[in-house]
Amino acid sequence: MYSAVLCVAAAERRFPDGFKFGIATSSYQIEGGWNASDKGVSIWDHFVHTKPEAIGDRSNGDVACDSYHKWREDIQLLEDLNVDFYRFSISWPRVLPTGFPNYISEDGARYYSDLIDGLLEKGIEPVVTMYHWDLPQPLQDLGGWTNPLISEWFADYARVIYDLYGDRVKIWVTINEATAVCDIGYDDLHAPGLESEGRGSYLCTKHVLLAHAKAYRLYEAEYKLKYQGQVSLTNQMMWLEPETVEDTELTELAIALSIDRYCYPIFSLAGGWPPALERYMAQKSAQEGEPRSRLPPFTQEEIQLVRGSYDYLGLNHYTTHTARPAASGETIGTYLIDGFKELDVKLGTRPEWSSTASGWLKVYPEGFRALLSYIKQQYGDTSIYIMENGFPDAGTDLDDQPRVDYYTSYLEQVLLAMEEDGVNVVGYSAWSLMDSFEWNDGYQVRLGLHHVDFTSPARTRTARRSAKYYAAVARTKDIDAEYQFDKIADE
Template sequence: MGQYLFSAVLATAVAERRFPAGFKFGVASSSYQIEGGWNASDKGESIWDRFVHTTPEAIVDGSNGDVACDSYHRWREDVQLLENLNVDFYRFSISWPRVLPTGFPNRLSEHGARYYGDLIDALLERGIEPVVTMYHWELPQTLQDLGGWANPLIADWFADYARVLFDLYGDRVQTWLTINEPLICDFGYDGIFAPGLQSAGRGSYLCSKYMLLAHARAYRLYEREYKPKYGGTVSLVNQVYWLEPQTEQDAELTELVRDISIGRYAHAVFSAEGGWPPALERYIAQKSAEEGEPRSRLPAFTQEEIELIRGSSDMFAINHYATAAVSAAAPDATYGVFAVEGVAELGAAVAPRPEWPPTASDWFTLYPEGFRGALLYLKQQYGDVEFFVTENGYAGSDDPLDDEPRVQYHRDYLAQVLLAMEEDGVRVAGYSAWSLMDSYEWMTGYQASMGLHHVDFSSPDRTRTPRRSAHYYAQVARTHDIDVDYSFHEGDNKL
């Protein structure tokens, strides 16, 4: 996304609540959530295909992404939506088994390769930059059958997959995101998300290590063979829940929870020393010994692995939605959704404060100031890195089209990004709204609407209609002014 030099121009922009020239606005999506076409052509089966077909009860409404928004067939409509939004970039993901049906490069799907190539070309023709995520949780089931993210060989398998993508699209894609939210290790190994395994605190830690190694192998491959030709950037995407102590007495515990939810992935890449956060590594080693384990359940890095991973990112790509407060857990505590980030391991309770307004999803409440807090903390921890907001969005609205709460959400959270840039000197290059349109929201199925566009999932055409928030965001992207005047009339497709 390039470096941004701060100046007096930025101070003026903030006073006007206007982002500076050079700041980029975009929207995001992911392949399983919008594409459908789950078995179209020669596409291979993914772990999500297997999970939703064999355990539909794991999804709130029993639904699946077999058709979703049908973007596999309706991608041209999506490109038109993007053009109407005036965005600078579109962040989308590639389905690993759609391109490599066996999971390995021995067999390339011509149909899958052409699908993403056509999408990239159409974006570029309209002046929209493709920002490509290589892995947004769609592991080929063939690789899961071999151990998936708990198999150390997956770092090589992922690098092989990355090479295929770099060869296919490297001449047209300048921004690559390797793995979206490695915290999926917790969800996937706590039985909540695909592959639905029960190995929290063991399998989840193996997954954490090998995802970091897979990312680093892909990064070093690009750095060595493709960056000299194309000059692009490669980064890992971190989900950052901002965490605050419930009381002053909870400050030390809060730091440990930050280590397991943020530092578990960021420290290895962005810190000066690399590896696991030292306090977390000591804690789990001690706890493992007390449990009679012969070694820590958090697998150690070799020095060679530490060097491979350290510095393997060209910017800090951040997804942010929620803030929570940390306190010591009662003996009979129930942990809720935040348990999947390992807080039960630490004896912590993590929950939103009661005064923070709720959304339609029980996993996050509204606290815009937490976004600024997260950005400042990351700068203090890892230095003057450049940030790129790869996801930020709002779940639900009472009205299907007049979603004023989503407009206010983006206005409030963008204001906090501006404050972080001006008051705290945080360098932020761009912002992605989640999401382009309503889509399959994992365990909540189609119950949580998060799109700037409403999708009629009862229609075979999966009709897309811009919401109030689409009209607002289109003008923000055009003017960079978060207080911009805009018009909205229900049913008006002209933004």
């Protein structure tokens, strides 16, 4: 444990005793071992090797944090953090090298089994994400998430994972950040690196929702009674505010596109697409001369399949943007970062919001409370797990006070949403356990509570100030907990 003397502020801001604190990572970002044993190639392996220029520092996740070999050391970091749970993801091609269940890798299956057992031995709950973007390349070669058969392929994969680990894993995330999978992945920024925004991205959206639902229904029918686990998906939810009062209606439509497109089919009483978005897309598609809406319809059977396919609501949140109509001729760049081409919406920020090492991520904690309150208003009192929330910097300083300030202010807004708005948040997971491969930024941007020396073959991990702060919060449930570090122990 981190050696420290605990000092508690006079006016405590404490989470309930049953509230769970955790921390998160993903397979491609930390594991390395990209071709270890019989692991198959993922779309991110293929993407970084064939388009190295797409990554800011031309790096990749071939070795990353080398957690494939250093998982025992990672468990010790987790124990030191006092966390209740560890959210990690399983690499689909590490367990099923071809993507299909006819061949299961013994080494891949054993790796995650050992990790799960190691966590449980330390009293840390494994929270397992089945899909955090590393699709097997053979499935991408067959069309990936635009192929309607992928929902069956995902359900087959889910069955393998449930059979392997269902006796020990009680909280499952089927798919992480569908908006990144579909909207950024089909905007030529993330793997698979295809440009099909507004067509391929919508096919992907529908098939991701169906894949999630089939994995959920499979667990519900064959595993839930025996194992008593919970299944849902988690999505990236950036809060949006109108730049001016005149932009309110347009902002509501942008929220329907970016948040409700992935929530309404699952969590609403009616199911199907958000009505305002469905109307807009039908009208716009007709104006463009399309024979049908580019937003593919659900059948009644599909609506029933997807609606209610959850045991909790998972969300990832980092920042807030403002929304306004794009000016004539104004360029709209990457989805969810620069704007929404579909709606001719330009995103921005306010000058008083603090900057971070990532241009798209501004610090506005009040937006987090607004988002949580919106979720409650739209989808009722379902329990919410915050599966990601974090702060990027250049990673050069172990005394990362701005990250501590970020966590303190955002946790305060979570607590206010719970206490004053009645939002049923039951768990919070910081991103991330350690510095890792941050997708298009490579290793230029760091979000880890632990610094990782990527120049060292040992990939040495070192706790930052934020790790010690978060360990205090996880232990006390008090966001005002501060540490005066034991200088003698440090020496």
